[in-house]
Structure formats: C-alpha cells, structure tokens
Amino acid sequence: MDRVADWTVASLTPASQPGRRRLVAGGVTVASTRSEVLWAVLEQAWEQLGFDQLGDATFKKVCLARVVEPTSKADSIRVLAELGVDPPGLRTIFRMLDRCGERGYRDRLAGACMAASARSGRAAFVMYDVTTLHFEIDDEDDQRRVGLSKEHRVDPQVQVGLLVDPTGFPLEVRMFPGNQAETTSLIPVLAQFKTRHGVTDVIVVADAGMLSASNLNNLEDAGYQFIVGSRISKAPYDLAEHFDRCGDYFTDGQILESARVMGVGRAARTRRVVYQYSFKRRQRDYKTINQQIERAERIMAGTTPVKNARFLQVSGARRSLNQATIDRARQLSGLKGYVTNLPAIDMPGRQVIAAYHDLYKVEESFRMTKSDLRARPVHHHELDNIEAHITIVFAALAVARHLQHATGWTIKHLVKHLRPLRSAIIQVNGGQLVAPPQIDADTTTLLNRINQDTGH
Numbered sequence: 001m002d003r004v005a006d007w008t009v010a011s012l013t014p015a016s017q018p019g020r021r022r023l024v025a026g027g028v029t030v031a032s033t034r035s036e037v038l039w040a041v042l043e044q045a046w047e048q049l050g051f052d053q054l055g056d057a058t059f060k061k062v063c064l065a066r067v068v069e070p071t072s073k074a075d076s077i078r079v080l081a082e083l084g085v086d087p088p089g090l091r092t093i094f095r096m097l098d099r100c101g102e103r104g105y106r107d108r109l110a111g112a113c114m115a116a117s118a119r120s121g122r123a124a125f126v127m128y129d130v131t132t133l134h135f136e137i138d139d140e141d142d143q144r145r146v147g148l149s150k151e152h153r154v155d156p157q158v159q160v161g162l163l164v165d166p167t168g169f170p171l172e173v174r175m176f177p178g179n180q181a182e183t184t185s186l187i188p189v190l191a192q193f194k195t196r197h198g199v200t201d202v203i204v205v206a207d208a209g210m211l212s213a214s215n216l217n218n219l220e221d222a223g224y225q226f227i228v229g230s231r232i233s234k235a236p237y238d239l240a241e242h243f244d245r246c247g248d249y250f251t252d253g254q255i256l257e258s259a260r261v262m263g264v265g266r267a268a269r270t271r272r273v274v275y276q277y278s279f280k281r282r283q284r285d286y287k288t289i290n291q292q293i294e295r296a297e298r299i300m301a302g303t304t305p306v307k308n309a310r311f312l313q314v315s316g317a318r319r320s321l322n323q324a325t326i327d328r329a330r331q332l333s334g335l336k337g338y339v340t341n342l343p344a345i346d347m348p349g350r351q352v353i354a355a356y357h358d359l360y361k362v363e364e365s366f367r368m369t370k371s372d373l374r375a376r377p378v379h380h381h382e383l384d385n386i387e388a389h390i391t392i393v394f395a396a397l398a399v400a401r402h403l404q405h406a407t408g409w410t411i412k413h414l415v416k417h418l419r420p421l422r423s424a425i426i427q428v429n430g431g432q433l434v435a436p437p438q439i440d441a442d443t444t445t446l447l448n449r450i451n452q453d454t455g456h
C-alpha cells in the first residue's frame with residue numbers, strides 16, 4: 001500500500017475570486033464526503049501489521065470500525081457509512097464471523113503480531129493478565145459461568161487471558177470458562193504461544209494473582225524464566241535480618257534480596273525474592289491503612305453497617321481493633337516484592353523491578369479493550385461467534401497499539417483529530433473532482449510519523 005497521501009496539496013481550485021464568496025447555481029454538487037485521511041491511516045496500519053494476509057475485506061472493515069467507534073456489529077454498518085466507506089450488509093458480517101474460526105484468523109493474526117513485535121526488538125519479555133467479559137443473559141453454559149468478578153457482578157462471564165509485549169502490543173489471547181481460577185490460565189496461554197511460534201527464551205511477567213508454587217514450578221519446567229509479584233505478607237520473614245538490625249528504617253528506593261522456599265514436599269523450591277522500598281508507596285499505604293482503621297471504628301461505633309473490615313476484630317458481641325495487624329501493616333508499608341528464577345548475575349534486582357513495572361502496559365491494554373474498544377458486554381449467543389468477537393477485539397487492539405506507538409497519541413485522540421478531515425467528491429457538469437481536506441502543520445507531522453513507522 002502507498003504511504004498515507006500528501007493531503008497538503010490541493011486538487012481543486014475554488015470557483016470564487018480571492019477574498020469573496022460566490023454561490024454557483026446548477027452544475028456543481030457535492031456527491032459525497034469521506035474521512036479519507038483517517039481511513040487511509042487505519043488501512044496503512046492494517047497492512048504494516050501484515051493483517052492484509054487474511055484477504056477478508058469485511059473482517060478488516062468491522063475491525064477498523066471498532067477502532068473508530070466501538071459498537072455492535074450491526075451498528076458498525078452506520079459507522080462505516082458515516083466514514084464514507086462502503087459498508088457490508090449485516091448477513092455478510094454474520095458470514096464473516098463464521099469464517100473467523102473456520103479459517104483460523106486468530107492464529108494468523110497472532111503470527112503477524114509476533115512478527116511485528118520481533119521487528120521492534122521487544123519480544124524478549126511477555127506480560128500476562130486476565131480479565132472477564134460478562135453477558136447479559138440468565139442461563140450458564142460450559143464457557144459462560146458465574147465466577148469471581150472484579151466488578152462484583154453476578155452475570156455469567158468468560159475469562160480472557162491476554163499476553164502482550166512490554167509496549168502493551170497484543171501477542172496472544174485465549175478464552176476460558178468464567179469460573180476458572182486465574183492461576184490455571186497462564187500455562188495454557190504460554191503453551192499456545194510456544195506451540196505457535198516455537199519460542200521459549202522469553203521472560204514471563206505476571207502479577208501476584210498468578211503466584212502459586214505449582215504455577216512457578218510448571219513455568220520453570222517448561223523452560224520459562226519469570227518475574228511475578230510477591231505477596232507482601234511474607235516480607236517480615238524474608239527480611240527478618242533487616243528488621244532485627246534496622247527496625248522499620250529504609251532509604252527511599254532501597255533494594256533488598258532474600259530467598260524463600262515455596263511449595264511443600266517434593267514440590268518445594270527455593271526462590272529469589274527482590275524487595276524495594278518507596279517513600280511514595282509508604283505514603284499511599286499509610287493513607288489506605290488510616291482509611292481502613294476509620295472504617296473499622298465506624299463499624300465499632302455503630303454508624304456503619306457491619307461488614308468485613310481489615311482491622312476489625314470480632315469476639316462474640318465485642319468488636320475491637322486488631323492492633324497487631326495494624327502494626328504489621330504499618331511495618332510493611334512502602335515495600336513491594338518480586339519473585340523470579342532469574343539469577344542475580346543475569347538480571348540485577350533493579351532490572352527485575354523495572355521489567356515488572358512494564359506490567360501496567362497489559363493492564364492498559366485491557367482498559368482499552370473494555371473502554372476504547374468496548375469488548376463488553378458481549379451480546380453473541382453462539383460460542384463460535386463469541387470467539388470471533390474476541391478475535392475482532394484482538395485485531396482492533398493491535399491496530400490501536402500500533403498507531404499509539406507510532407504517534408505518541410492515544411487512539412481516542414487520534415480518531416477525534418482525524419475523523420473530521422473529510423474529502424469531498426464534487427460533481428461538475430457530468431465529471432467529478434476530489435477536494436481534499438485542509439491539513440494543518442500538526443496533522444502533517446502526525447502523518448509523517450505514521451509513514452515512517454515500519455514496526456509497531
């Protein structure tokens with residue numbers, strides 16, 4: 001595909017004299033308008049990622065329409081028409097959903113995404129997290145099950161495991177039953193990733209929700225290195241020597257290391273644990289602790305309904321503050337832990353911490369799928385169509401991340417800026433002229449960045 005056109009060159013001379021307006025009666029009409037710049041940018045991103053290998057115009061249009069304005073498959077017809085793009089019919093869209101599974105679109109997209117990430121040189125680390133997509137239905141089935149919801153919903157849901165590179169660019173996605181434990185989803189997604197690409201020499205980064213002795217053993221046995229969040233409740237035992245020698249004193253940014261046996265019996269293995277203290281984190285932790293104490297005190301005073309509270313101690317009808325728990329929480333404030341099987345000689349503690357901090361990128365990608373790309377709620381009923389929906393969101397996320405990386409703009413800002421730039425098809429005495437939009441300097445710079453980008 002040619003690079004995004006140079007819209008700064010006008011192709012139509014105005015009929016009026018300079019400085020004056022003139023209405024032309026008859027012979028000249030605006031036949032249509034089109035968000036030419038935005039659509040050209042989206043199509044170019046699609047081809048830069050190698051997604052054009054699918055050869056499915058309907059799939060491409062539905063995915064790119066979701067980047068512009070997340071909505072239902074049926075309403076994407078309106079979005080495309082407003083952009084000036086010839087939209088497919090609704091039945092054509094439904095047939096496309098069937099093709100997604102039949103032709104293995106997700107597998108092919110994942111291969112293209114991995115190639116794009118490898119070109120950028122950021123494929124050495126992969127980040128993993130899980131989210132849920134809920135359904136506004138009453139009955140459960142094998143996949144849509146009521147389970148632990150981060151939004152405390154009771155609707156049937158599915159879990160979606162997402163693997164991304166350190167920029168938040170998606171590499172792999174997989175659906176799981178809504179009542180499946182998060183910790184059991186990591187290994188299947190990595191196995192799928194390994195089988196698809198033949199890759200094992202990557203470092204897996206995940207949050208503390210993935211932290212279980214069996215999970216880490218399985219990761220290690222499969223040949224993976226990992227960095228995962230550590231539950232801070234273990235810190236007093238891991239750092240006993242420091243607390244005995246220095247009390248609760250830490251310097252800002254201080255890094256300490258320890259070793260901890262995880263698992264029992266034959267499954268027990270010694271793990272390296274890296275801790276870092278942050279004064280800012282301590283301030284946040286103290287604020288949270290004080291709020292939790294106040295909540296417990298309101299329950300004790302009877303001004304707040306009785307609920308579970310972190311520092312509330314209940315003994316029969318008597319309620320009191322658990323001072324030992326409060327003291328321990330204050331002692332641990334400001335600390336964050338990380339478990340890894342990487343030797344210190346290969347990756348010092350500071351690099352371990354820096355790698356883990358990139359995990360917010362996967363959380364950011366999930367927020368994009370839920371808000372900017374609106375992956376939920378899911379209105380499909382057939383499981384194959386649900387899988388197709390996830391594939392469409394996966395492709396749209398890749399395009400959005402690719403453009404954000406190229407421009408430094410959020411996808412929402414990018415679309416808002418480019419969508420109003422419309423070209424006009426003008427009928428003049430039986431012929432047609434194309435009037436391009438006026439492009440300012442900021443937009444020219446933006447388009448140049450996109451044209452220069454060859455990876456994601």
